[in-house]
Amino acid sequence: MALNDNKAGMGNLDKERINKVIYEMSKGSKYYENEQRKEEQVKAKIAAQHKQIQSFDAREIEKSELQADAMLAAIEEMRDFSRTIVHIDMDAFYAAVEMRDNPSLKNIPMAVGGSAMLSTSNYEARRFGVRAAMPGFIAKKLCPDLVIVPTNFDKYRQVSKDVKEILLQYDPNMCPMSLDEAYLDITQHLAERKNFDAEQKTFRTADGEQRMFGIAPNMMLAKVCSDFNKPNGQYLIPFNRQAVMDFVKDLPVRKVCGIGRVSCSMLGAMGVVTCSDLFRKRGLLLKLYSAISFNYFLRVSAGVGSTSVQRGDDRKSMSTERTFAEINRPAELFAKCYELCEALVEDLKKENLKGKTITLKIKTIKYIVRTKAHSLLNATQDVQLLYSTARDLLRTEIRLCSPEPLRLRLMGKSRGEQKLPFGAVKPKTDGRHTLLNYFKSPK
DNA sequence: GCGGATCAC
DNA sequence: TATGGTGATCCGC
Ligand SMILES: Nc1ccn([C@H]2C[C@H](O)[C@@H](COP(=O)(O)OP(=O)(O)OP(=O)(O)O)O2)c(=O)n1
Ligand SMILES: [Mg+2]
Ligand SMILES: [Mg+2]
Numbered sequence: 368m369a370l371n372d373n374k375a376g377m378g379n380l381d382k383e384r385i386n387k388v389i390y391e392m393s394k395g396s397k398y399y400e401n402e403q404r405k406e407e408q409v410k411a412k413i414a415a416q417h418k419q420i421q422s423f424d425a426r427e428i429e430k431s432e433l434q435a436d437a438m439l440a441a442i443e444e445m446r447d448f449s450r451t452i453v454h455i456d457m458d459a460f461y462a463a464v465e466m467r468d469n470p471s472l473k474n475i476p477m478a479v480g481g482s483a484m485l486s487t488s489n490y491e492a493r494r495f496g497v498r499a500a501m502p503g504f505i506a507k508k509l510c511p512d513l514v515i516v517p518t519n520f521d522k523y524r525q526v527s528k529d530v531k532e533i534l535l536q537y538d539p540n541m542c543p544m545s546l547d548e549a550y551l552d553i554t555q556h557l558a559e560r561k562n563f564d565a566e567q568k569t570f571r572t573a574d575g576e577q578r579m580f581g582i583a584p585n586m587m588l589a590k591v592c593s594d595f596n597k598p599n600g601q602y603l604i605p606f607n608r609q610a611v612m613d614f615v616k617d618l619p620v621r622k623v624c625g626i627g628r629v630s631c632s633m634l635g636a637m638g639v640v641t642c643s644d645l646f647r648k649r650g651l652l653l654k655l656y657s658a659i660s661f662n663y664f665l666r667v668s669a670g671v672g673s674t675s676v677q678r679g680d681d682r683k684s685m686s687t688e689r690t691f692a693e694i695n696r697p698a699e700l701f702a703k704c705y706e707l708c709e710a711l712v713e714d715l716k717k718e719n720l721k722g723k724t725i726t727l728k729i730k731t732i733k734y735i736v737r738t739k740a741h742s743l744l745n746a747t748q749d750v751q752l753l754y755s756t757a758r759d760l761l762r763t764e765i766r767l768c769s770p771e772p773l774r775l776r777l778m779g780k781s782r783g784e785q786k787l788p789f790g791a792v793k794p795k796t797d798g799r800h801t802l803l804n805y806f807k808s809p810k
Numbered sequence: 811g812c813g814g815a816t817c818a819c
Numbered sequence: 820t821a822t823g824g825t826g827a828t829c830c831g832c
Contacts, residue, residue: 398822408815460819484823486819499819502822545819625828627817657830679827686825724811734822740812779824 385496401734432650450674454581454589458598460547462489552676587672611670688779695772721746724783727760
């Protein structure tokens with residue numbers, strides 16, 4: 368339960384004071400209790416890992432290192448400097464849009480969201496420790512002058528569309544990852560402007576918003592780069608092996624897309640902090656992690672990533688969920704359940720979608736999350752069928768809990784896609800988060 | 811196929 | 820007073 372300082376707006380902030388305020392505002396709350404519980408779980412995972420490590424002997428580790436080296440040789444084979452990959456990410460996106468539309472917000476600390484939750488904050492506010500995913504009422508304690516403006520998704524969608532329009536000129540296959548960021552392969556574009564050398568592999572958009580560019584030989588590195596020199600800057604990794612290895616050497620693993628808070632703790636517990644540590648500890652990592660994860664770690668340590676920017680496949684699921692003031696009376700729970708079914712079906716119809724797995728998600732007032740799924744034989748988008756399935760799942764949950772009432776703060780519905788036949792699974796990008804590129808791992 | 815956990819934004 | 824919503828992946832059953 369502390370400030371998430373990975374995505375810093377700037378250094379130089381009084382973390383001690385900030386963490387104290389967050390703690391004072393959070394302690395004793397059900398939310399806080401749950402966070403503590405989750406932290407204990409992570410600690411237990413680390414302890415289990417520690418025990419496993421102690422059961423290894425040195426010879427085993429050495430053998431694993433040799434195996435890892437062979438895998439690394441294969442990875443080295445695939446190192447590719449032929450593509451110029453750009454990752455673009457708008458600065459403080461929602462906040463920037465609001466500041467554009469209301470310049471009086473420009474030089475004051477400001478955030479987008481509500482008193483319960485903020486979506487993002489501008490750079491003024493970040494100096495006070497105000498961040499995305501922080502409740503507004505805590506942010507106000509950190510920064511009493513903070514102005515909070517409500518979200519206008521439609522506006523952000525429009526701006527996003529305008530920017531994409533521009534980016535398409537540089538790469539028609541541009542791959543948007545969210546409203547405010549995208550990967551581009553500008554190799555072709557650069558070829559069309561032959562007079563550019565490597566240092567000049569930079570480019571501009573005419574948009575009014577500030578943005579970050581990361582420019583590198585692959586997507587993983589470009590993404591990391593776009594987080595450097597913030598805001599409104601750019602960072603380029605020269606296109607040669609030494610430059611990449613230098614870049615990766617002291618890079619904290621936490622900066623890499625896919626390695627989050629928990630993975631970072633687990634790795635840290637065995638002395639892995641930077642990407643070169645991933646190489647140093649390869650013998651251990653191979654034994655501790657799955658083939659998919661380990662391969663991903665090795666690639667990160669080598670600074671190798673995907674060079675193929677391509678649109679994602681069709682969506683695999685569609686869901687809707689809502690947080691509300693406690694509901695515990697069965698009749699009201701079922702009514703909420705029906706509401707969500709209607710909402711989901713409306714969305715499904717917009718894209719004329721079908722799936723066959725229905726998932727009910729609930730979060731108790733203690734923030735315990737549970738999901739229950741049921742797969743139908745046939746895909747359908749019929750409200751009644753969806754509801755009768757979801758209703759049964761909910762009824763089971765209520766019975767499970769009785770005679771205590773089921774006390775919820777959130778309910779959600781999701782509709783999953785039909786599983787594709789095995790052979791049809793297509794490799795997409797890379798890494799662990801979109802696995803599968805490396806099915807051919809050595810024995 | 812299911813459910814929990816993790817991650818990104 | 821008050822701690823979000825959507826989509827995806829991985830792992831261990
Ligand atoms: N937990 C989060 C993180 C982000 N967002 C939204 C608001 C952000 O404006 C937008 C883009 O996310 P970024 O991670 O790129 O954050 P920003 O663009 O706000 O800031 P930065 O300058 O660090 O990119 O997504 C959100 O709703 N919830
Ligand atoms: Mg951004
Ligand atoms: Mg972003």
